[in-house]
Amino acid sequence: xxxxxxxxxxxxxxxxxxxxxxxxxxxxxxxxxxxxxxxxxxxxxxxxxxxxxxxxxxxxxxxxxxxxxxxxxxxxxxxxxxxxxxxxxxxxxxxxxxxxxxxxxxxxxxxxxxxxxxxxxxxxxxxxxxxxxxxxxxxxxxxxxxxxxxxxxxxxxxxxxxxxxxxxxxxxxxxxxxxxxxxxxxxxxxxxxxxxxxxxxxxxxxxxxxxxxxxxxxxxxxxxxxxxxxxxxxxxxxxxxxxxxxxxxxxxxxxxxxxxxxxxxxxxxxxxxxxxxxxxxxxxxxxxxxxxxxxxxxxxxxxxxxxxxxxxxxxxxxxxxxx
Numbered sequence: 001x002x003x004x005x006x007x008x009x010x011x012x013x014x015x016x017x018x019x020x021x022x023x024x025x026x027x028x029x030x031x032x033x034x035x036x037x038x039x040x041x042x043x044x045x046x047x048x049x050x051x052x053x054x055x056x057x058x059x060x061x062x063x064x065x066x067x068x069x070x071x072x073x074x075x076x077x078x079x080x081x082x083x084x085x086x087x088x089x090x091x092x093x094x095x096x097x098x099x100x101x102x103x104x105x106x107x108x109x110x111x112x113x114x115x116x117x118x119x120x121x122x123x124x125x126x127x128x129x130x131x132x133x134x135x136x137x138x139x140x141x142x143x144x145x146x147x148x149x150x151x152x153x154x155x156x157x158x159x160x161x162x163x164x165x166x167x168x169x170x171x172x173x174x175x176x177x178x179x180x181x182x183x184x185x186x187x188x189x190x191x192x193x194x195x196x197x198x199x200x201x202x203x204x205x206x207x208x209x210x211x212x213x214x215x216x217x218x219x220x221x222x223x224x225x226x227x228x229x230x231x232x233x234x235x236x237x238x239x240x241x242x243x244x245x246x247x248x249x250x251x252x253x254x255x256x257x258x259x260x261x262x263x264x265x266x267x268x269x270x271x272x273x274x275x276x277x278x279x280x281x282x283x284x285x286x287x288x289x290x291x292x293x294x295x296x297x298x299x300x301x302x303x304x305x306x307x308x309x310x311x312x313x314x315x316x317x318x319x320x321x322x323x
Contacts, residue, residue, distance in 0.1 A: 006062075007317040008108070010049060010072040011115060011309025012036065014090040017045070019052055020310035021060075021067075024318065026126045030060060031310065041092035050105035069109035069321040071313030073118035074098060080156050083112035111316045117154045117163060118312030119304075120147025123265050125315045127308060128300035132263035136255060137302070138165055138248075140270035143179075144187040144194075148259060165255070166191070170247045190248040192223040192270050199226050199240045209236035227273035241280055249284025256285070256293050267302030274301060 006029065011018040013036060020031035034052050037044050053070075057063065076088025083099020102110045113121075120137035123129045129137075135149040144166030148155040155162045166187035167180050175184020176197065188194045199221055203212055210229045215221050229237035252264060264285075271277065278299055286294055304311060 004066075005068040005322065006066050007314035008053065008067055008070040009118075009310030009313030009317075010070055011118065011306075011313060012045070012072065012074045012091070013115070014038075014075070017049060017052075018306060018310050019049070019056070020307070020314070021056070021062075022311065022314040024322075026311055026314060026318075028307065028310070030056060031307070032056065036091070038092050041094070042088075042096070045091070046098065046101040046105050049102065053106060064107060067108060069111065069317045070102065070106060071111050071113070071118065071316030071321075072098070072102065073113055073115035073309045073313055075115050078112060078114055078160050080113065080160050083110065085112075109317075109321045111320050113154065113312075113316060114147075114160070114163070115309060116145035117147045117156075118316065119145075119267065119302075119308040120149055120163075120265070120312065121154060121315045122304050122308035122310070122312030123267065123302050124149055124152070124263075126311050127304040128265045128267075128302050129263050130300075132261070134259070134261045135263045135265060136252070136259060136261040137265045137267060138252065139268035139302075140190060140192065140248075140266065141268035142191060142193055144185075144191050145268070148255075149261075150259065165251065168251045168254075170251060186247060186251050190244055190251075190270075192268075195223040195226055195240065195244050195270065196221050198243060199237075202236075206236040210234045211237055211240075223270050224273070227270075227276040231276045241276070245277070245280040245284050249281050250288050252281075253285050253288035253293075256289050256297055260293055260296060262296055262298065264297055264299050265302050266299065267308065271301050 007022045009020045016033045018033045021029045077086040085093045085096040085098050099110045099112050124135050129135045133152045137147040139145040146163045146165030148163045168186045170186045171184030176188040177183050178185040178188050214225050226237050230241040
């Protein structure tokens with residue numbers, strides 16, 4: 001019976017690979033991580049994943065027959081049907097047959113998707129999405145990522161590029177350079193690095209701000225410093241947060257007007273700011289979203305943290321591999 005089968009979720013990051021065994025209902029039974037070995041253009045990664053899974057199975061006394069398959073999230077440009085990685089800059093892969101290699105080395109069926117997509121699926125299934133079938137997930141970290149779920153299915157687009165929310169053009173002229181090669185992307189103004197960049201631009205003109213003194217003491221600023229200062233009613237920090245949430249709220253409102261989601265989940269490290277982020281963000285969103293779209297959309301902070309990816313990977317196995 002399929003209820004007896006367990007699922008394996010794998011979330012590949014640039015520093016660590018998170019792995020988990022989950023039951024059919026998405027409860028994590030075992031979770032652990034291993035370092036990401038990027039030597040020799042990442043050619044050993046699949047072998048290390050396979051060994052980590054075998055070792056954990058032996059440790060907990062389970063055989064491969066217990067598992068339905070592996071769902072894995074990976075960064076980069078992916079051909080979804082074949083699990084072929086065209087290019088993953090942070091890993092070193094070019095033209096890498098990830099699905100095929102992992103299936104050979106583990107002896108289990110494998111399904112691959114983008115890392116931001118599986119985080120969105122995880123939040124939908126077991127997290128802040130609360131089972132919503134139409135969901136927009138925005139992750140604010142060192143970059144800005146996203147996943148779009150419609151009727152319970154992640155949207156990939158023609159060649160797997162759907163959900164690249166961070167590369168919506170927010171500043172058409174004179175914007176900062178983005179690592180995608182364009183300028184003025186949302187990522188340049190709403191990521192953790194973008195928020196700090198905006199704060200630094202006029203910091204010397206606001207020497208009365210706590211942010212100026214924090215920078216002089218620490219020789220750096222973080223997005224957390226900025227949100228904490230804004231919560232404490234620091235005028236310049238509030239100005240920065242309002243600017244950031246204007247760009248972010250406008251982009252999310254435009255997406256929502258097109259997609260009409262019931263849940264908008266904000267994740268990533270910046271989301272730890274909680275209401276200091278959500279309140280001004282919702283104010284901006286409400287300015288630009290259609291009234292009926294706004295009424296149907298509920299904002300939430302992601303709840304799964306680092307578990308979102310492995311849970312989303314397990315969801316892929318449950319829905320795409322299990323018959």
